[in-house]
Amino acid sequence: MSEMAGRIPDVHFLAPRAASTRLSRRALLAGFGVVGLGALSACGRNTTMAASPPTDGELESKLNLYSWGDYDNPELIEAFKAKNDVLVQVDSYGSNEELIAKLSTSRGTSGYDVVVPTGSNIPQMLKHDLLQELDLDLIPNFTHMDPNFTHQYFDPDNTYSICKAWGTTGFVYNTKKITHEMTSWQDFIDTAQKEAAGTTSLLEDPWEVSAIALAALGYSLNTQDEKELEEARRVVLDKLAPNTKAYIGNVATGMIQGSFTLLQAFNGDARQGLSEAADPENWKFVFPTPSANLWMDCWAIATGAQHPDSAHAFINQMISPETAVEQLDYIGYPIGTKGLAEQAKKAELDEQDLIFPAQKVLDRLEPSKQTPADQIRTKIYADAQARSGA
Template sequence: MSTGMRAVPEMTNKIPDVHFLAPRAQTSRLSRRALLAGFGVVGLGALSACGRNTTMAKSPPTDGKLESKLNMYSWGDYDSPDLIEAFKNEHDVLVQVDSFGSNEELIAKLSTSRGTSGYDVVVPTGANIPQMLEHNLLQEINLDLIPNFEHMDPNFTNQYFDPDNKYSVCKAWGTTGFVYNTKKITQEMGSWQDFIDAAQKEAAGTTALLEDPWEVSAIALAAQGYSLNTEDEKELEEARTIILDQLAPNTKAYIGNAATGMIQGSFTLLQAFNGDARQGLSEVPDPKEWKFVFPTPSANLWTDCWAIATGAPHPDSAHAFINQMISPETAVEQLDYIGYPIGTKGLAEQAKKADLDQQDLIFPPQKVLDRLEPSKQTPADQIRTKIYADAQARSGA
């Protein structure tokens, strides 16, 4: 258990079937991408200690018989407790859930334990998977044991970080855009350049950027028509100039969850993950005063993934759990709980039947999905981290 986590007290002498070992407020699922780009600085240190050729403990072979336990290591409050309890009741499997607050924390735990962490199911962000595979932190998934994989939307299978889904299955996905107060910014907004312009005018001093180096750099890179994952130093220098001279002086705060800023009421323009904006719209006094934009020309398409840790002691239960959590029968309940879609086909139609709020924010049109660019980890992430730090200093944050 990491520093600051505590076990939830038991109310009876009966051992609970589902254990949550981290306070939900401390490991919010909605702000976890704040350290994504920082992986290039922090996460690689943990991995280098592991080494490519370090011997890892092996998982027992699958035999189709579920073990009596399942240990999961995931983002805080990132699955419906009712669905976890349903899995326990159906399969008589004791489920223990530990929570981490960043991909770095997950990677450090797995790399230092060398396959003896005791965890079965883990939930890394897709961009971290190539580095994790290079250091043997994840073991292959047997898709024959996950028949519900056939229901996955092809938009979220065979991603660049795992082309054949040998090691991962989409757990949740989303994108980045911005939300603005239409009473204060009256013109129609549609691009990242619109965002930059408004930050210097109507939203000067009331703009919020995400607490994420990659995402902040992406604003300027997109506005210039560059790849969001560029490693070109000249292009990154252009982005730096825009961020430090045009955005940072007008930025009031760097926040992980835009909903907090929307509800607070002191912001006019906020860079936001779409699910967070939806949360904010459900809680502001007048949601009609706000509008979310899937900006042109591009933005991030992030994916969190189900995976199985190397050395997992309960591999059959792990496969069965993943299979159940991506089932079309549980998809709407999981979406309603975590605020993001889980990557199954037909979920938009199910959400419509369930009459969920703000469905247009949950499900971007296909034309939007087609122009999104998934974030990648590159050596240039260190440049992005420096840009971000300098922007915060310029903003006085």
């Protein structure tokens, strides 16, 4: 794919992209949410933001996309360019914090049109006027979106955002080394202390690490209750941290290396690991009870975007049912369109059960939120790393 992208004459990647889709966009996400709040503190509501020109239905000749590295199929970008005669420039970032800092300091003059924040960051971004309203009349493919991924807490009416990609968190284990059935986060905690002691890995994400303990304790994954977080802290530090070998983002690499038997993982990353492991039949992924994160990256338009018509048209193409399977196959995670599971089945994509959790799993997921208690989660995470010797 990378060589093919290099031959596209009118798609200019202004920053280095990931070497391949094997380095998941989720694997890049660390230090969840904490720096982002700090970056926003420099941009208050009283700051004058540059205005975007009104939409008039005429596509501008240019579009500036600011997104995660290697997070769109270059063939689809080229198809948009060819159809509409629009020069597409793509710049990339490695974290929500980097995106937020760029938009907040530029005050609407960043030059970017379409951006891709994670949903949990959107409420804070809206407080600081970093995103502008979408005109859904210019995005008719919104009618094809799966209701599981519309009207989320961070944007109830999809006024500012539309799902680009989504996934959840669970764990994968080696069934040759761990022979009993595992179904819950409590199973994860118990096994980390027994069969998987010293061969367990956790994600490089404070929210996700605390969520293991909070779920096992029966608490909301987004709790701000200090007593509940203290209970979770004890579980993480006393039961998980001493038995954790590493905190890693690229779970696929951990599976391939063979030195881990139990790994907390995003579902799409686990699928990558299964596709590359020498012994995929010995690994099993679990969507654990009672709950886990439902994360969502979203299409949005930056405040002050100078090419709003092209921005709307681009988003409309990228959520089209006709492009959904191509996007899924390239980035490794599904986009939020209806009927994608059926399309993936026809396309005979591998490990479809890892891409598409059953509805009963979706119904119990809890989307992550940014709260002041993220500072507590970050301290838990730092102390856990120290306890593990990581």
